[in-house]
Amino acid sequence: MEFVNTEQAAYWAGRAKSWSAQEAVHDRVIGPAGRMAMERLDPRPGQVLVDLGCGTGQTTVELARRVGPGGQVVGVDIAAAMFERARQHLGDAGVGNVELVHADVQSTNLGQGRFDGAYSRFGVMFFSDPVAAFSNVHASLKSGAALSFACWQPLQANDWMSVPAQAAIAVLDVVPEMPAPDAPGPFALAEPEAMRRVLDAAGFCDIDIAFHDDFLMAPETGISEMADAALQVGAVQRMLENADPKTVELARQAIVDALESRLVNAEVALSRAFLLVRAVA
Ligand SMILES: C[S@@+](CC[C@H](N)C(=O)[O-])C[C@H]1O[C@@H](n2cnc3c(N)ncnc32)[C@H](O)[C@@H]1O
Secondary structure, three states, X not given: OOOOOHHHHHHHHHHHHHHHHOHHHHHHHHHHHHHHHHHHHOOOOOOEEEEEOOOOOHHHHHHHXXXXXXXXXXXXXXXXXXXXXXXXXXXXXXXXXXXXXXXXOOOOOOOOOOEEEEEEEOOOOOOOOHHHHHHHHHHHEEEEEEEEEEEEOOHHHOHHXXXXXXXXXXXXXXXXXXXXXXXXXXXXXXXXHHHHHHHHHOOOEEXXXXXXXXEEEEEHHHHHHHHHHHHHOHHHHHHOOOOOHHHHHHHHHHHHHHHHOOEEOOEEEEEEEEEEEEEEO
């Protein structure tokens, strides 16, 4: 089946190199949410699981360890370029029970009643038709199997994203157009009641949405790499897509300054807020 999210496919293919190189920074930001979502899935030895939007496969490897050699994990991603790093992780971890599949979760048949569970760490907010996508996930699950994922709460609750974005906006002196609240992107599932309606329409029951708010603590020594990562993905990357190198450098410096202005005892505290979602097929 053809991919329907072609814009996202191109976008993430373009991010694969930097996402792989900056994996450690991303993992500090999204790692805790991923671990919490995994606990809520509670993978068991022998299970067959799917990791939706698996990217470079850090969570796929962990799922594979949890299900053991008697189980299997299918990592699905719309950007095959992410799999280069994923294959390295699989080799390093010595896990042989993973299949990486280049597919659009929304439009590719993932199998019917095949999986004992579905998981995602911030990989399910990029669908042009979320009901179609989650219906497809639902169809791929055995009856009674769980879906567990993490997704972002709104931008205003996530200083770690809004502080760099505001710094870049000040340099460019343009306010970027805000996408519609349900447009594919990091905040597409940020409104819990709207998300509940999507999952309900896709056939899921026992929908449990938990709020998690905390602070991302970044050491002073990590500010520079945080600024570099902000330039490569999300709102800041899109804003600077066609900017000349001088403007990019000015934006980078503005981001560093904004983060440094928040230093207390050699650390920056940035709000971070996500949702942990669990539902049953
Ligand atoms: C924010 S990244 C998260 C990657 C990975 N889950 C992690 O935690 O490192 C989002 C991932 O979702 C993938 N993605 C976006 N839309 C997708 C779709 N329709 N089907 C499959 N994967 C998709 C992207 O290619 C990207 O790898």
